[in-house]
Amino acid sequence: MTARLQYLKDKTTQFIVTLRFSLLFIFMTLFVITIITLFSVFYFHVSDLVMRAAYLLIDKESYAIINDLNIHLYPVEEASEFTGELVREKVLDVDDVDEMQEYLLHFLKRFALVSGVYWGDINGNFIYSRKENNGNITNIFIDQRAKPATETLLYRDKQENIVKRLTVRLNYDPRTRLWFRNALQQKKMIWTDVYVFALEPVLGVSVATPVFDRKGNALGVFGMDVRLDYLSQYVGTHKIRQLGEVFITDDEGNLIAAPQFTIDPTRYKGGLIKLSDVSEAYAAAFNAFRKSNKSMFIFESKGEDYIAAFKKIPSLAAHGWYIGVIDPETDFTRPIRELEFIYLFVDLVIFMLGIVLISGFVTRIVTPIKKLVKETEKIKHFDLSSRERVRSRIKEVVELSDAIYAMKMGLRSFQKYVPSTLVRRLIDAGEDVRVGGVKRELTVMFTDIKGFTAIAEKADSNQLVQQVCDYFEALSNVIIEDKGTIDKYIGDSIMAFWGAPVVIDDPVRHAAHAALRCLELSREMNGRWVKENKPPLITRIGIHTGDAIVGNIGSSERLNYTALGDMVNMASRLVDANKAYDTSILTTEPVYQKLKDTFVLRLVDRVRFKGKAESTAIYELLAGGAKAVSFDVEVYRCEFDQAFAAYQQQKWRDAMTHFKACLLIYPQDTLAPNFIRRCEQFKSNPPPPDWDGVWDGIEK
Missing domain, CATH: 3.30.70.1230 (Nucleotide cyclase, GGDEF domain)
Structure with missing residues (x-):
């Protein structure tokens, strides 16, 4: 049995096939492997590339939303602080109701997220402008200087015309409100926590800026309200592909804003609504964010993979507010899945065509290869006279032909450095240069x-x-x-x-x-x-x-x-x-x-x-x-020698005089101006006492 196996082994090693058969077998094997590999790459690797692209898209979109939201919130902060400065400098007269009313209306029209703008002073006087859902405007004036205090409501239409005036008892004192007290206590512009507005039964946050006179005495607080339902409408305008969602949450996992979502103020007594009460995907994304502490990640909810991004809102970072973006993986991979069968069919067609093409391709290989063998024999003997290239339509044969031709060209170039007769002698004798x-x-x-x-x-x-x-x-x-x-x-x-x-x-x-x-x-x-x-x-x-x-x-x-x-x-x-x-x-x-x-x-x-x-x-x-x-060299040398001697003796004024004379002799000179600059520098910053007149500033 052993002898028979050895016999088969010997026969196998001695087995010789034609070049055509070898090439056909190799090409077809590689072709099949390539088809399978390409399909596998498409199914796995391309999907991974798409997910990477999805990562970049979600990250880009989340940053775009943050930047856009900051464009809305940052001017609100600036306007609040700027108004405080106007009041402090008495540029804005808070006692002039008409002026203040016009001023507050300006901000309501300018800032889309702002629903109310107001001023409350230290005496309890209060002026307030609010934007209603129907586009109308409501003004409230509380004057504590009158006895008794007057509280007036003005209702305006969209053209700001007064359509109704009421005198009511609101029992509202701005000095008792947290936005007023906290701003004066912290003595800087603040963003409040979420709360129910007293004059408008909605949830929101306020930016409040305290105003102090030059002696440090409190004058009052200027504020602007941002409603949470306005924020919900805002995030609803940002669409991430077809299935993506955008929402705002805080670091406790409470929902602040989401598309088509408004928090009922009556439920706020028990705290904000948790993400888990609104959307399982929101809650799963937030929990994964907390565990990974990464701003971009993939998480699973109800058996489906999502891509999520969480970015802090700069203006409300102190309150732990984040913009959250989630999008199902299928939102990106669905088109690829639909194309899989098309690619499989195309691969089969290419395979059939490949059989025909490779068969003809192999036939054209043998003859050019024999010619290439003859060319290499000539090169072996350093015969570089032939400039003919072996022609073929096969890429590999062309590449080999080009490589041999390039080798001959390189050896011809080598002849520029060493004589070809010497090279031939070294090749024949096998000697080397020492x-x-x-x-x-x-x-x-x-x-x-x-x-x-x-x-x-x-x-x-x-x-x-x-x-x-x-x-x-x-x-x-x-x-x-x-x-x-x-x-x-x-x-x-x-x-x-x-x-x-x-x-x-x-x-x-x-x-x-x-x-x-x-x-x-x-x-x-x-x-x-x-x-x-x-x-x-x-x-x-x-x-x-x-x-x-x-x-x-x-x-x-x-x-x-x-x-x-x-x-x-x-x-x-x-x-x-x-x-x-x-x-x-x-x-x-x-x-x-x-x-x-x-x-x-x-x-x-x-x-x-x-x-x-x-x-x-x-x-x-x-x-x-x-x-x-172009100039008198001898006269120039004489003047330059005197200038250089004075320079080395640290006689800066005399040196500059002679160097300037050099410029009169040779106006295009670049050397004399260089030394003039040095002399001016040394006049201001003299060299050390042991300076020998040598310039040490030259390096490789």
């Missing part, structure tokens, strides 16, 4: 683009990439023509050096000449780009010369022919130093000494770079000859 380096005197140049980060944020990315490539191409050609070696491209920067791998005469002169040509070429390109509505790429350059280690640096798997050392870092820092002085090409003292007789340079400053103990003089390379400069 790590190593030598110490050699180099001249290093760094370039970068001014404000490139800001340009990249605003410019079209494809256009900017092409523009930067054109920029690099132009500057690289200049560097190579001047016998330079391009080390690398670092973002928007170029690092190049002279003196390796080929030793040349006077590398500093070649670097300076290349820098000036790069700057000139950059300006020419910028002029063209500006006309084409493209951002200019302004070049800044740093040049330094000295000893560095140069050679093959890297790991056993990847090498880079590059230069290392402190002098490389110095050249890099000079590029950034251009920012501080608004210059274009900065060099160091060693570069200046080798160029001063043939090129035009000027002293910029004496600086100490971060991390360096010694200071160094830095210079700006201006031109290859005096004729290329």
Whole structure:
């Protein structure tokens, strides 16, 4: 038996099928799995995504309701406080009944949630305006100054015309009411708890603002009433999809307002109505909110899942009032359930069509694959001469063909760095380039683009990439023509050096000449780009010369022919130093000494770079000859040297005089204004006593 199983195993491992059969089997298997997976994803994952979207919608709607309610309540608070200030400053005459009546009517018309507006003073005088359900207005005036006190009721129609006047005995004293006493006691604007209005048999809350004179004596209280049934009407205007509901509750689980719901004032004696007495869903949502302490959650009521959101009402947060929003899950998922059968039918149709398409697709694979094998054999021997692509209508074959073509293109690009004959020799011999380096005197140049980060944020990315490539191409050609070696491209920067791998005469002169040509070429390109509505790429350059280690640096798997050392870092820092002085090409003292007789340079400053103990003089390379400069360089240098000497001796006034003279010689100068600003700062905030005249503000 064991031998037979081994025999079957050996036969199975030796079993070979055609490529067509293999591909058909693989494609059909994957196709079936994909169909099943897609249907499963639709049924489960898509439903989850819809619920996430529902979460966001409910959260957005709840915030919108809160903001809208705050738009109604916050102005009421402001109006109450503002009126109190008008009374305190005697701008509003509370003793003028006509003026007060007109003033109170204004608020009734302005605020939709306000049903009554009133003023009660410390002597018991009271003026009150109330909005009736039919749109009419009722005014009440209580005058304690008359003997006996008079109490008058005025009834107005919708046009505010008086239709009836009554003199009655109301036995109402505002000073005995909680809104009056609590406002004076707390000495600030307050919102009352829910209570039954004395002059209107409804439930509501009031905003009350106490008024005190300048000596702190109480004058009275200004208030406005917000009825709970008005709040119920308000939340009823906010509809959440088809089945969603909005209500207001407090932190004790009492119902404050809900659509089509009004609390009977006669039942208020036993307290507000609990949510559980009105709606099981409301109560379940509130209980889940209390347990989870989350503002958004899912809860269950009567076997149905709901999405709920609770948000505090800012104006009434001290009373623990919340806006509650609930919506059944089915309100969002019902359309998806209806589409499930449609998607299943579509999947079956796609499956049948897929069988036909895949059969023809597989037939077209074999021939292109054989061609691709031949192409890889050529690449193995580094034969990159062929530029023909293998054509196919199969995506995978096209991708493989494109990958092989891209590989050839990449290897062709590699030939720009290493000769193809050398690469072939390394491939044939299996040899590798070894790590190593030598110490050699180099001249290093760094370039970068001014404000490139800001340009990249605003410019079209494809256009900017092409523009930067054109920029690099132009500057690289200049560097190579001047016998330079391009080390690398670092973002928007170029690092190049002279003196390796080929030793040349006077590398500093070649670097300076290349820098000036790069700057000139950059300006020419910028002029063209500006006309084409493209951002200019302004070049800044740093040049330094000295000893560095140069050679093959890297790991056993990847090498880079590059230069290392402190002098490389110095050249890099000079590029950034251009920012501080608004210059274009900065060099160091060693570069200046080798160029001063043939090129035009000027002293910029004496600086100490971060991390360096010694200071160094830095210079700006201006031109290859005096004729290329637009001002008298020698006169400028003389004036600048005097200015800089006075600056280092802390003679700020003399220094500024000479720097201003520099501007007369060279009005476009950016260096002299920089030093003038420094001198003005040092006049107000002198440097330390041991200051050596070196500027320490330059960092990498």
